[in-house]
């Protein structure tokens with residue numbers, strides 16, 4: 028049994044360290060044996076006193092010791108047993124001496140480690156004392172590393188039974204056999220090991236290494252058997268441990284705790300949310316305050332999306348509370364209010380609210396949609412604070428961008444329409460290239476929205492020409508006075524609408540009679556009311572959706588609901604928008620049938636027809652002397668933009684007339700200059716070359732890119748030509764290649780590839796004669812080929 | 820003559836010093852503290868073009884959009900760049916990757932507004948050896964004709980800060996008035 032333990036010890040040392048030992052083999056056996064015997068006795072005893080408390084144990088070792096010393100020949104030693112034993116061996120291998128002093132040779136410690144581990148595994152159980160106190164004891168147990176294991180392992184401690192007399196005898200015999208019979212195991216080597224092991228045991232490192240596995244095992248079993256006790260034992264010091272550790276190495280501690288904390292936190296939140304809240308609430312408030320102090324804007328930005336929702340939710344609650352109160356009040360005034368509310372199509376709560384907060388407009392801004400620059404502004408005079416128009420406009424624009432960036436569904440083109448800011452409200456009315464922002468106080472009545480829509484339409488229709496608004500360059504002088512006047516009108520008479528549809532401004536007397544009549548039917552009315560309210564809500568959401576669809580935003584559309592049918596009415600400039608309105612409405616109220624009664628005024632045959640007409644007219648007009656124009660049709664705004672040059676002013680009228688009479692065209696816009704049109708330019712190439720000169724890039728391509736960006740609907744064809752010289756086969760690849768090169772250059776400038784078609788032509792351009800110089804044919808020219816397909 | 824307003828944007832990676840450059844230009848201040856910008860912050864300053872051309876008494880009101888820097892996880896939102904007449908693309912001359920990203924930022928803007936002016940700032944030059952800066956500049960080039968130039972700037976010392984904003988304003992104005 029001991030063999031397996033022994034082997035590692037002997038194998039590693041035998042060859043290297045004790046070549047001369049075999050000679051001294053026999054004289055030393057008795058001593059070694061003595062040690063062994065004493066050890067066995069020891070073990071025997073150790074088994075016995077196990078139930079007894081540790082202090083008595085020193086007694087048996089005493090006996091052991093007394094027994095052991097007699098056989099050794101040297102009696103001079105008065106020192107401890109440990110040294111004694113060593114001295115016996117020391118004369119022979121002098122190199123051992125330094126080792127004793129040394130703090131355990133590493134080389135050694137590794138080689139021996141398997142053996143001592145075992146005895147020590149069990150050592151801690153009778154408490155650490157034998158280790159520290161009785162050195163003799165340790166020495167013994169290490170001297171033959173295998174020995175202790177045997178009894179401890181084979182004499183299972185659960186029973187606490189001592190080994191029987193015979194068993195001990197047998198073991199004795201076995202050891203004798205082993206030690207005497209086996210020459211491979213010189214005694215002095217054993218002695219050396221004893222010394223060595225002993226040293227190691229005093230080195231904290233080794234101890235640590237030796238102890239830890241057993242300790243863990245023990246600990247685990249203890250935790251298993253009596254967790255409560257372990258807790259009791261650790262309880263008083265655990266906070267000290269944590270405290271000390273955190274003090275010593277905060278980072279490591281944080282790291283250790285970090286992974287556990289989120290889990291713990293969420294667990295606790297589940298188990299006892301209130302406690303957690305109690306614990307962090309005070310700190311939370313302070314943290315937020317501090318963050319606001321540090322960077323207010325960042326905080327506002329971060330909270331912005333939430334705030335909007337919260338405010339509107341809050342308002343909803345307030346409204347419904349008031350509603351309840353009003354519902355129960357059956358005073359005459361209550362009824363009167365009810366009737367008015369009915370007539371205005373709002374709930375009485377809203378009416379009460381708006382009555383209590385008079386509505387005023389503080390400022391109106393016309394803002395450029397993409398840049399956020401203020402195109403025009405008017406503010407209430409006599410205000411102690413004037414609003415910082417630029418900053419407000421910039422921020423509103425940024426918020427709009429942010430909101431559109433955040434919309435989850437890209438097809439859902441949502442639009443920011445209102446911002447509540449404490450007691451201010453900013454109401455936005457958005458069109459294609461600009462929007463109106465009105466800063467208001469109090470609750471805006473629905474008529475105000477209409478007012479904004481009307482004003483915006485008027486501005487765009489009357490002053491939006493010449494790209495004045497689309498290409499607003501930041502110069503306030505470029506904006507006509509009349510635009511300011513229109514904005515002023517919002518400020519001064521926010522609810523006065525254009526006499527488009529007669530509003531309910533009937534004489535008072537008639538109103539009162541009407542009210543009395545209504546009073547008679549007020550009971551069935553209130554039953555009817557609930558249903559109407561729901562319908563009204565549906566209508567409102569439909570109208571909202573329509574007015575936030577960019578193409579429809581400008582037009583006044585109405586919706587009513589009758590027997591599961593949504594009836595749309597109003598006027599739109601073309602059938603394309605007419606259908607679009609039905610689609611938008613249908614997506615909002617999918618369960619209703621749509622009766623699209625919207626009139627498409629001047630119903631255009633088809634945008635592509637108009638486009639063809641425009642081109643036909645253009646080519647006719649270009650035959651007039653001094654007229655070099657191209658005309659581009661914009662199907663969304665139904666306008667024709669004319670670019671190029673017209674020498675005589677009289678010809679301008681002819682051009683206007685020609686286009687405006689095309690059914691479907693509502694506007695003709697001029698953009699004339701003396702320069703050649705970008706599409707009329709040609710890019711020229713050196714013989715056999717396909718590279719574009721820097722000059723052509725700057726002076727022809729860039730203007731062309733501008734042009735294409737101004738008219739995002741048009742498509743062009745790029746036709747590459749070659750001169751008549753050279754191999755025809757070669758020219759066949761060169762011609763389209765030139766067109767491709769130009770196409771790539773345009774794409775690199777941001778023009779979509781779908782808008783560019785290429786073609787090669789090995790002949791000269793139509794207007795270049797065979798007698799003309801060759802360079803005129805080495806070019807790429809451009810042709811307008813029409814509108815790109817706009818889906819829907 | 821009326822003051823003309825123009826929108827310009829600051830773009831670049833996070834922490835390159837966009838906010839600091841604006842702060843230096845507008846408030847004449849600098850701080851070592853780093854507070855990352857969230858979303859957009861707009862500042863405003865009127866530039867007199869007389870600084871660049873004596874007989875030009877035009878004033879330009881720059882509305883400077885400080886856009887949160889690009890990080891590994893979040894690109895710069897293109898919609899913020901719309902309507903900008905020019906941009907200042909900023910890199911941190913101590914962080915090579917921010918220099919490498921300049922090209923992407925330039926491309927992003929050109930795709931949105933091919934007419935816009937672009938000024939490139941190699942910021943924090945106070946932290947780098949002049950020779951190293953030379954080396955960095957040697958390895959940089961922009962083919963886009965909208966790029967006005969590469970400027971060594973420092974929000975800390977103020978080097979070239981006014982100059983880069985004023986040049987940008989001037990070029991923007993010139994483009995409208997050619």
Ligand SMILES: Nc1nc2c(ncn2[C@@H]2O[C@H](COP(=O)(O)OP(=O)(O)OP(=O)(O)O)[C@@H](O)[C@H]2O)c(=O)[nH]1
Nearest residue numbers: 833834835836837838839851853856888943973974
């Ligand atoms: N030495 C030095 N430090 C600078 C300079 N410019 C900015 N810093 C520092 O760099 C850090 C980041 O500057 P910010 O201006 O906040 O950077 P940012 O580009 O606005 O960062 P984001 O808003 O996160 O995109 C701050 O600690 C500044 O103090 C400079 O020119 N020199």
Ligand SMILES: [Mg+2]
Nearest residue numbers: 837838855856
């Ligand atoms: Mg910043």
